[in-house]
Amino acid sequence: MLATMKTARLLFFFFCFCLFHVALSEDEIIADRTCRAEPGVESDFGIHKEWEGEFFPGISKIKYEGPLSKNPLAFKWYNAEEEILGKKMKDWLRFSVAFWHTFRGSGADPFGAPTKNWPWEDGTNSLAMALRRMKANFEFLTKLGVEMWCFHDRDIAPDGKTLMESNANLDAVVALAKQLQEETGIHTLWGTAQLFMHPRYMHGAATSPDARVYAYAAAQVKKAMEVTHELGGENFVFWGGREGYQTLLNTDLKKELDHMAKFLQAAVNWKKTIGFNGTLLIEPKPQEPTKHQYDWDAATTMGFLQRYGLAGEFKLNIECNHATLSGHSCHHELEMSRIYGMLGNIDANTGDAQTGWDTDQFLTDIGEATLVMLTVIKNGGLAPGGFNFDAKLRRESVDVEDLFIGHISGMDTLARGLRNAAKLLQDGKLSELVAKRYETFNSKLGALIEEEEVSFEELEKKAHEWGEPPLSSGKQELAEMIFQSYL
Ligand code: XUL
Numbered sequence: 001m002l003a004t005m006k007t008a009r010l011l012f013f014f015f016c017f018c019l020f021h022v023a024l025s026e027d028e029i030i031a032d033r034t035c036r037a038e039p040g041v042e043s044d045f046g047i048h049k050e051w052e053g054e055f056f057p058g059i060s061k062i063k064y065e066g067p068l069s070k071n072p073l074a075f076k077w078y079n080a081e082e083e084i085l086g087k088k089m090k091d092w093l094r095f096s097v098a099f100w101h102t103f104r105g106s107g108a109d110p111f112g113a114p115t116k117n118w119p120w121e122d123g124t125n126s127l128a129m130a131l132r133r134m135k136a137n138f139e140f141l142t143k144l145g146v147e148m149w150c151f152h153d154r155d156i157a158p159d160g161k162t163l164m165e166s167n168a169n170l171d172a173v174v175a176l177a178k179q180l181q182e183e184t185g186i187h188t189l190w191g192t193a194q195l196f197m198h199p200r201y202m203h204g205a206a207t208s209p210d211a212r213v214y215a216y217a218a219a220q221v222k223k224a225m226e227v228t229h230e231l232g233g234e235n236f237v238f239w240g241g242r243e244g245y246q247t248l249l250n251t252d253l254k255k256e257l258d259h260m261a262k263f264l265q266a267a268v269n270w271k272k273t274i275g276f277n278g279t280l281l282i283e284p285k286p287q288e289p290t291k292h293q294y295d296w297d298a299a300t301t302m303g304f305l306q307r308y309g310l311a312g313e314f315k316l317n318i319e320c321n322h323a324t325l326s327g328h329s330c331h332h333e334l335e336m337s338r339i340y341g342m343l344g345n346i347d348a349n350t351g352d353a354q355t356g357w358d359t360d361q362f363l364t365d366i367g368e369a370t371l372v373m374l375t376v377i378k379n380g381g382l383a384p385g386g387f388n389f390d391a392k393l394r395r396e397s398v399d400v401e402d403l404f405i406g407h408i409s410g411m412d413t414l415a416r417g418l419r420n421a422a423k424l425l426q427d428g429k430l431s432e433l434v435a436k437r438y439e440t441f442n443s444k445l446g447a448l449i450e451e452e453e454v455s456f457e458e459l460e461k462k463a464h465e466w467g468e469p470p471l472s473s474g475k476q477e478l479a480e481m482i483f484q485s486y487l
């Protein structure tokens with residue numbers, strides 16, 4: 001009796017220990033192997049059997065039911081095959097699911113434990129769990145009708161004790177993902193290397209002051225590029241996870257920027273060596289986790305690429321929540337990238353006006369979506385980029401169906417934005433208003449200013465001749481009135 005109680009108590013403590021580990025941030029879960037359980041092996045979570053049947057029973061393929069539908073598991077605005085401005089909605093939108101949020105997002109925050117107890121999870125970060133999770137991913141994509149997905153190397157496969165073991169884990173999961181891609185016709189929008197969770201990257205990866213960390217990061221990116229290529233990925237993303245500084249007092253700014261450029265050049269070289277034809281994308285973000293991230297915003301990133309002769313090799317992945325954190329609108333960041341031919345992909349999400357960090361919410365603001373789609377249409381679409389839902393459920397949303405509802409809502413919002421933006425552009429009133437504001441540049445001198453070089457002396461002569469320029473209205477209120485009439 002006493003022995004049984006003792007065992008029970010021991011088991012209870014072990015269970016709590018495991019739970020505590022699960023309750024840590026995702027970073028630690030990735031590194032944690034204490035609660036590991038393989039299929040068919042007894043653990044404190046019970047017997048782990050190979051998963052049988054559907055991961056999302058009761059949820060069938062999401063259909064388009066039109067704007068009058070009240071069904072939360074149906075599209076009201078996104079009709080994949082419908083043509084808008086001569087292109088199918090699915091080709092304008094090129095949606096993708098972000099594996100890290102949808103399948104690794106635990107709901108943990110700095111104040112609380114994970115809240116998502118997805119039925120397919122067994123509480124481990126084992127290879128067996130990674131393989132099962134990948135199957136869930138493909139069922140989710142198929143039912144949602146999203147044809148692409150994005151991943152970090154360490155989301156899809158557990159970190160091993162050595163780089164070699166991590167690579168072997170990755171190879172095993174990638175082999176399954178490749179098979180599932182072939183079976184479903186789903187493909188990879190982009191892959192990336194996770195260079196921010198492991199403690200070795202606490203000072204950065206390409207900008208770490210430690211050459212050993214720089215080398216480790218390079219090896220990780222090399223492998224992540226190879227597996228992205230293996231999966232037929234259309235792009236490869238660099239988000240500078242911890243490429244930045246906490247204080248300039250201990251930082252050699254020039255050295256770190258020079259190192260980052262050398263690292264990116266090596267990636268360009270490796271892309272060519274392995275014959276990867278996808279686009280290399282840089283994802284700007286101003287702060288978090290470091291107080292100053294080097295790829296602050298689109299303009300800073302493009303300036304950096306130009307300075308180091310890399311501008312022809314990269315495009316940008318604009319994330320809306322990162323845009324607002326940098327003090328810009330998403331529309332601004334998209335337009336800055338577009339006008340310089342650098343818009344490659346959009347991480348579709350939004351922040352919260354009252355919250356000062358990256359909340360990664362599904363975009364539900366129709367006005368915002370219309371502005372985003374105005375740029376996308378002007379850009380002629382995003383391909384080979386797309387809209388990756390770098391968005392997560394709120395911590396309190398714990399039902400499996402919430403995963404579907406979040407994505408459906410985000411997809412419908414952008415689809416509605418596309419419909420609005422197409423009408424707004426076809427109508428032409430806003431473009432007329434803009435053209436009118438610049439009409440004096442249609443004069444002979446205006447054309448010369450734009451096309452040739454006009455000296456200050458010539459302009460001075462003209463200023464005397466023309467006299468005081470009349471004040472002309474910016475017509476902002478009218479522009480806003482026209483815009484909102486399309487929402
Ligand atoms: C972090 C973020 C990343 C990148 C990929 O804020 O957006 O998930 O998109 O590393």
Ligand code: CO
Nearest residue numbers: 283319347390
């Ligand atoms: Co992102």
